[in-house]
Amino acid sequence: MDEYGRQAVHLIFGTAIAAVLLIPDPRMASMIYAAGLLGGLVCLEAHLKGWYVPVIAELVGAFERDGAFPGKGSFYFVASALFCSIVFRPDVAFVAVLSLAILDAVATVAGIRFGRHRIVNGRTLEGSLSGFAVLCAVLLTFTGPVAALTASAVAAVAELISPIDDNLVVPLVVGAALTLIPVA
Structure with missing residues (x-):
């Protein structure tokens, strides 16, 4: 398995x-994500x-890691995006989901x-700091500096310490932080 290729796919599909x-x-x-989950489950069943x-x-x-359940990461990614699309404002949901796409790929490769x-x-200090810095720079094109710093810091810490798959955790904690902390 080519981890660089895997992370490129993560970044491209995650951004989409x-x-x-x-x-x-x-x-x-929400409808697109729900349809994607259903379609993914049908493909998984066939596989x-x-x-x-x-x-x-x-x-x-x-691109699937050896020994991993087929499509687990993709399923978790879309499921967390669906949750974010239902629970958070659209701008917050966008930043939360984009945070996962960028931070995870950059931190892993770096x-x-x-x-x-x-x-x-x-995980490494260099990977986490790189993910934080690149994510913050990208988010500055979509939101203010306080929100970009907050989202980047929360995403980096969540990705670093969570014992649960980061595809589930990062968007949820970033969305919650941006909703609960008045940064925008």
Whole structure:
């Protein structure tokens, strides 16, 4: 498995998942995510039965981590995006979901390439700081500096210390933080 390729896919698909929240009608995002989850479950069922599903089979074969349940990360990513689209304001949901797409990919790649100081859960200081910095820079194009710093810090800490899959945790805690802390 090519971790760099996996993270490129994470970044591209994650950004596309976040971009759905930019559709002017907020209900559309929830419907698209729900349809995506249902379609994903149908493809997963077919894959588990040994059926060949074009594109899905190639993605799972090329980018799924060894020993991982097929599509788990994608399912969690879309499920957390669906939750965010229902619970948070559209602008908050967008920042929350985009935070996962960017921080996770950048932190992983930077950690693999430059990581020298392991801090928590096998993650590196260099990866976490890189993810934080790049995410903050990107978020500054969408929101104010306090919200960008808050979202980036919360995302980096959540990704670093959470014992639960970060695809579930990061968008939820970023969305909650931006909702509860008056930063925007």
